[in-house]
Amino acid sequence: MENDDRGRRRPQTPLLDELEKGPWPSFVREIKSASQTSESAQDLLGQLELSYQERKGHWKHGGLVGVLGYGGGVIGRYSDVGDRFPKVAHFHTLRVNHPAGWFYTSAALRTICDIWERHGSGLTNMHGSTGDLILLGTTTPELEPTFQELAQAGFDLGGSGSSLRTPSCCVGMARCEWACYDAMKLCYDLTMAYQDEMHRPPFPYKFKIKCAACPNDCVASIARADLSVIGTWRDDIQVEDAEVTACAAAGLNIQKQVCDLCPTKCMEWDGAKLTIDNRNCVRCMHCINVMPKALRPGKDRGAVIMIGGKAPIMQGALLSSVLIPFVPAAELMETLQELIRRIWDFWDEYGNNRERVGELVQRVGLPAFLDGIGLEPVPEMVSSPRDNPYIFFQTQKGAQP
Amino acid sequence: MSTAPQRITDIGPPHYNKYLHPLILKNYGQWKFHENIAPGVYCHVAESGDRIYTVRAGSPRLLSVQTLRTFADLADKYCGGYLRFTSRNNVEFLLDDRAQIEPLKRELNALGFPVGGTNNAISNIVHTQGWIHCHSSATDASGLVKCVMDAVCEHFTHEDLPAKVRIAVACCLNMCGAVHCSDIAILGVHRLPPKIQKDLIRRVCEVPTLIASCPTGAIRPATADGKPSVTIVEEQCMYCGNCYTVCPAMPMNDPDNDGLSIWVGGKVSNARTAPRFSKLAVPFLPNHPPRWPEVVEAVLKIVEVYAKDARKYERVGEWIDRIGWPRFFKLTGFEFTRYHIDDFKHAGLTYARSAHVRY
Numbered sequence: 001m002e003n004d005d006r007g008r009r010r011p012q013t014p015l016l017d018e019l020e021k022g023p024w025p026s027f028v029r030e031i032k033s034a035s036q037t038s039e040s041a042q043d044l045l046g047q048l049e050l051s052y053q054e055r056k057g058h059w060k061h062g063g064l065v066g067v068l069g070y071g072g073g074v075i076g077r078y079s080d081v082g083d084r085f086p087k088v089a090h091f092h093t094l095r096v097n098h099p100a101g102w103f104y105t106s107a108a109l110r111t112i113c114d115i116w117e118r119h120g121s122g123l124t125n126m127h128g129s130t131g132d133l134i135l136l137g138t139t140t141p142e143l144e145p146t147f148q149e150l151a152q153a154g155f156d157l158g159g160s161g162s163s164l165r166t167p168s169c170c171v172g173m174a175r176c177e178w179a180c181y182d183a184m185k186l187c188y189d190l191t192m193a194y195q196d197e198m199h200r201p202p203f204p205y206k207f208k209i210k211c212a213a214c215p216n217d218c219v220a221s222i223a224r225a226d227l228s229v230i231g232t233w234r235d236d237i238q239v240e241d242a243e244v245t246a247c248a249a250a251g252l253n254i255q256k257q258v259c260d261l262c263p264t265k266c267m268e269w270d271g272a273k274l275t276i277d278n279r280n281c282v283r284c285m286h287c288i289n290v291m292p293k294a295l296r297p298g299k300d301r302g303a304v305i306m307i308g309g310k311a312p313i314m315q316g317a318l319l320s321s322v323l324i325p326f327v328p329a330a331e332l333m334e335t336l337q338e339l340i341r342r343i344w345d346f347w348d349e350y351g352n353n354r355e356r357v358g359e360l361v362q363r364v365g366l367p368a369f370l371d372g373i374g375l376e377p378v379p380e381m382v383s384s385p386r387d388n389p390y391i392f393f394q395t396q397k398g399a400q401p
Numbered sequence: 402m403s404t405a406p407q408r409i410t411d412i413g414p415p416h417y418n419k420y421l422h423p424l425i426l427k428n429y430g431q432w433k434f435h436e437n438i439a440p441g442v443y444c445h446v447a448e449s450g451d452r453i454y455t456v457r458a459g460s461p462r463l464l465s466v467q468t469l470r471t472f473a474d475l476a477d478k479y480c481g482g483y484l485r486f487t488s489r490n491n492v493e494f495l496l497d498d499r500a501q502i503e504p505l506k507r508e509l510n511a512l513g514f515p516v517g518g519t520n521n522a523i524s525n526i527v528h529t530q531g532w533i534h535c536h537s538s539a540t541d542a543s544g545l546v547k548c549v550m551d552a553v554c555e556h557f558t559h560e561d562l563p564a565k566v567r568i569a570v571a572c573c574l575n576m577c578g579a580v581h582c583s584d585i586a587i588l589g590v591h592r593l594p595p596k597i598q599k600d601l602i603r604r605v606c607e608v609p610t611l612i613a614s615c616p617t618g619a620i621r622p623a624t625a626d627g628k629p630s631v632t633i634v635e636e637q638c639m640y641c642g643n644c645y646t647v648c649p650a651m652p653m654n655d656p657d658n659d660g661l662s663i664w665v666g667g668k669v670s671n672a673r674t675a676p677r678f679s680k681l682a683v684p685f686l687p688n689h690p691p692r693w694p695e696v697v698e699a700v701l702k703i704v705e706v707y708a709k710d711a712r713k714y715e716r717v718g719e720w721i722d723r724i725g726w727p728r729f730f731k732l733t734g735f736e737f738t739r740y741h742i743d744d745f746k747h748a749g750l751t752y753a754r755s756a757h758v759r760y
Contacts, residue, residue: 033468051532057536099414103484110469170488175425176432191414217671219488284673313641316616317678
């Protein structure tokens with residue numbers, strides 16, 4: 001330890017100092033910056049240097065900490081070297097439900113900063129993996145006052161544990177011409193509809209909802225959400241012939257870089273006109289991505305609803321799979337609320353402890369899951385029909401042999 | 402007598418409308434097309450003819466209130482106070498005056514926040530907490546991100562790759578960073594079974610829950626000193642750490658045996674080919690903070706051969722589809738080992754069941 005220019009003890013951090021070098025902005029500089037006014041940020045720096053020396057983490061498990069009446073939103077964290085770094089002996093995180101699309105004003109950011117500087121380490125994540133605004137590190141007695149100041153400022157906590165996790169969405173209609181439904185509105189409406197399920201964990205395990213407004217899926221909903229809502233359209237791609245010609249004139253090789261890369265080869269370019277066989281278009285977005293001035297999604301817009309995406313724990317990673325091939329944009333909220341109710345009922349009845357809904361579908365099979373939630377099977381749900389003959393035929397009750 | 406203010410709960414997040422630039426509110430849902438003016442700079446044009454400009458800069462995700470206030474000051478100076486963050490931890494400033502783009506870029510660069518991350522560039526890395534805040538991490542995350550982004554920063558500020566390249570870091574296979582669908586994924590791995598703390602189990606763990614937490618059934622009930630405990634069938638442990646998450650008496654950390662693995666070819670976008678998982682490229686690299694030279698070298702190698710060999714618009718996975726895995730290993734120089742061949746559930750799905758072989 002040595003003293004800083006204000007006479008306080010400052011940990012020596014030769015290893016972390018190496019991470020202030022180079023062109024990319026440095027998180028070490030951020031911790032040092034916060035430690036100008038925060039003793040916990042200073043002890044975080046000291047503990048992190050120890051982790052770098054020993055090549056192992058020094059955080060213990062979360063205990064049960066939180067705010068009054070909530071079962072989530074706070075991640076309890078304790079140091080296993082709290083005797084050496086007392087200001088991070090308790091270092092709990094608050095997950096603050098971010099505004100949809102991660103839009104802020106400077107005034108809103110400053111409000112958050114002022115609250116957090118008074119009550120915590122002054123360190124944040126903009127944002128956490130699920131999407132929340134993360135306030136990183138405070139003590140148990142500070143949790144409730146922080147929460148209430150945030151609430152006075154119009155912010156609430158997000159989800160954690162076996163709850164509905166904070167829903168998130170892409171930028172959607174706020175700044176993207178490809179938005180096939182209003183992802184920010186849907187995300188906000190779903191979040192408001194399920195405050196209880198977010199704040200008081202009722203489920204076998206976590207449940208994530210992500211709203212991506214087109215098949216480019218900028219929020220990775222197919223990989224990271226139990227319920228993925230991915231925008232798409234049913235009618236024809238909108239084509240501006242003059243702009244297609246302009247793309248070609250500007251040097252785009254439409255045959256090679258557009259038609260040849262189309263997954264269903266549904267496009268033809270004769271050197272003057274682009275023709276699309278829309279019945280075979282799978283709405284992959286490639287041609288639209290390459291020629292955003294010339295091509296646009298159709299006008300009959302909505303979303304495909306998919307189920308079961310998750311990371312590896314416990315039974316292995318899954319991508320979401322199709323549940324409803326198309327829901328018109330205007331019907332999304334109502335359809336989803338009914339569907340979510342049925343999914344949660346089935347999961348509540350049959351899910352094991354720490355079993356994500358995608359794993360439940362794997363365990364009982366999609367047909368049984370469909371029976372359970374009252375959906376009819378459709379061919380869009382599979383990449384192909386089964387190729388094994390081990391079929392569990394349902395006996396026809398009351399039928400004569 | 403003063404009364405405490407009414408306690409507020411379950412109000413949900415602030416409505417986003419409060420935070421939208423007036424031009425965005427006016428043209429919400431009415432955008433016509435966009436143009437990429439320069440790396441890190443977009444112009445979105447509305448049906449009304451209005452234009453909103455976006456300047457995107459990289460951030461370390463871990464931000465102090467001091468830096469957030471700097472962002473707020475920049476937003477006030479250049480964009481009427483309006484800004485946002487992206488799903489990959491970039492900060493975006495929203496401008497209605499094209500003339501302000503260059504001054505803002507200069508100021509961001511001077512402050513050390515590079516502008517870029519759009520289109521066929523390497524965008525910011527999505528990542529986890531690591532040693533900053535996690536109990537189960539096999540490595541740090543922020544440090545790895547810093548080292549890798551330092552090395553590929555030129556590909557952030559220049560759109561010079563065949564297609565976008567998305568990198569992710571997760572410090573254990575819980576994968577809070579969802580690395581499993583990234584062009585290049587860096588994943589912290591443990592390689593030893595948990596060390597059972599018999600005395601602690603009795604005090605802090607529920608044995609049936611602990612046993613049920615093991616995906617392979619490797620944790621079996623046992624009695625230690627006449628008290629309920631567990632044993633581990635070590636051959637069945639694949640070091641996932643799920644038991645440690647439900648029971649603190651099963652620690653996994655081991656500095657010499659923890660390390661990094663590298664995965665390639667995943668994507669979440671539906672463009673051209675279907676979304677897919679990343680596949681194993683390098684099963685283990687040592688955990689060498691503070692600069693992780695082995696990891697940086699491996700990532701640079703992948704980027705370098707991909708940049709040279711892939712065709713325009715081919716993502717890493719699509720490039721490997723075309724050239725085949727044997728050539729991927731040849732070009733990168735990575736050793737192909739027994740660990741690359743799946744032997745977990747549904748393992749046979751990745752075995753080559755055709756005579757399609759490139760020579």
